[in-house]
Amino acid sequence: MLKKNTIHNVLSLALPAVGEMVLYMMIWVFDTMMVGKYGGNVAVSTVGLSSEIMSTFTGIFISVGISVAVTSLVARSIGAKNINKAEEYAALGLLLGGVIALFIALSAFLFCDEILSLAGAKGEVITFGVLFMRITSFGIFFNMLANILSAVLRGYGNTKTPLLVSIIVNLVNIGLDWLLIFGNLHFPELGIKGSAIATASAQITGFVFLLIYTINKSQIKIKLKYITNLRTIKIKEILKLSIPSSLQEASFSISRLLSTFFIMHLGTIAFAANQITTTIEGISFMPGWGFSVAATTLVGHKIGEENYEGAKEYAYTCTILGVIIMSLCSILFLTIPDILIKAFISTSEIEVINKGSICLMIASIEQPFMALSMIFGGALKGAGDTKTPFNVSLISSWLIRLPLMYYFIYVSKISVVYVWWITTLQWFIDGMLLMILFKRRFVKSNFINKI
Structure with a gap:
């Protein structure tokens, strides 16, 4: 039976996290919406494909890699009343994340043409996509650093400040989108280029605000003392958690990205229908992600206190x-x-x-199962088990999704609607696998041995 106090603690963490991620998702949503109104299916395909590529690598290495490890380790340190240890994980997490973020941003800037060609883009999609990726590569670097700073805040239970930052980022992005895409208020009409400038500017603004707050x-x-007196054992602890978590995201996101490449071969109409559906469904991810963050933080605290029944609750x-909540999205x-x-x-x-509407109706079926996957996975990560979510994602993404996508979409070239039955x-x-494995493994003795 659900307890009132437990629900209150969960909602106080989860709802701001949900709000934060919905708002960050809205950057993509408004970019897609405004360029779609401005330039039709070619513009949607350009921004959609470029954003998908950028977000995939950001998610793999930072959002679901270093950031998850930092949140989990900070949460457990706070639960054990060890502030110094939490600060050391925070500093080293930012150092590692900064190096990775620089590599990703430079790669996106230097090799965007080759990446888009590999994705199957052609003609105007490549021309505009190169422009979009080169501009947004500046913003994405600062966005990844901001993601790690937010992960530190979430680790000690502060999800309200990241929410506030996401509001600021959205206001900047929406305002600049309106001004620069359409050329309102005598600003230059820049179309896709304007969308890219708006996105990068908003992301840099968010990082600056978070940095000032953190200081x-x-x-x-x-x-800085934890960076100058770097202890490799702590780096290894962060990597020990972040690598399986990154691999989990990689197994899902790369398979999804490859599927996106397959869909590109069906033409811009099919791709635009799929991309709009993906963008809309992306909003429904956010409740699952928010409650996953709450599970990671609260379970981490309870594991730090050695309160295993509380963690399970x-x-x-x-x-x-x-x-x-995600079932309401289904409706x-x-x-x-x-x-x-x-x-x-x-x-x-x-x-x-027409195609997008059918895809979205099929997507309604997967919402509750998506919630099970994200939240049970988050709970396991809070307890330090990042391997189980990775193994499950590897099976579902590479042994089920990708082979079916390759055959039905790339080989048979049938309707994009089948993409959504496969997902x-x-x-x-x-x-279902994560729910079963959680029940089997989330036992006090198991976690005592693991920790």
Whole structure:
């Protein structure tokens, strides 16, 4: 039975995290929406493909790699009342993340042409995509650093400040999108280039705000002494958690990115329909992600206190609430899919709207299973088990999703609608496996041995 106090603690962490990620997702949503209204399916394909590539590598190495490790380690240190240890993990996490972020940003800037060609892009999609990726590569570097600073704050239970930052980032992005894409208020009409400038500017603004807050207000400070007196054992501890977590995200995101490349071969209409559906569904990810963050933090605290029953209670509470909210998204996808799709593209794009609506209705089926996967995975990571989510993701992404995508989409070249039946199967297997493995492994004696 759910306890009132437990629900309150979960919601106080999860809801700001949900709000934060919804708002960050809205950067992509508004970019896609505004360029879709401005330039139709070619513009949607350009921004969609470029953003997908950038977000994939950011997610693998930072958002679900270093950041998850930092949140888990900081949370457990706070639970054990060891502030110095938490600050050391924070400083070293930012150092590692900074090196990785620089490598990703430089690669995106220098090799964007080759990356887009490899993705199957052609003609105008490559021309505009190179422009978009080169400009946003500047912003993405600072966005990755901001992600790690936010992970530190979440580790000690502060999800409200990252939410505030995401509001600022969105206001800057939306305002500049409106000014620079369409040329309003006598600003130059820059189209896709304007969208890229808006995104990069907003991301840099978010980092600056977070850095100032961390220096002046955060309970956990980033201290240079932990970097100058670097202890390799702590680096290894961060990598020990982040590598399996990164591999989990890689197994999912790279398979999804390859699937995106396959879909590109179906043409810009099919790709635009898929991309708009993916963008809309991306918003529904956010409740699952928010409750996953809450599970990682709260389970980490309880494991640090050696309160295993409390950790288990928080994990189940996060899961139940997350499933309920994501099931509400299912209802919207089933009842008003055409209205949602039309918000992203001109009403004259009839074929894109029809295909996208069918895809979105199919996507409604996978929502509760997606919640199971994300939140049980987050609970396991909070307890220091990042290998189990990786193994499950490897099976569902590379043994199920990718072979089916390759055959039905790339070889047979059938309708993009089948993409969503395949992803539904993937999430069903992923969610059910993680639920079963969580029940089997989340036992006090198991975690005593593991820790």
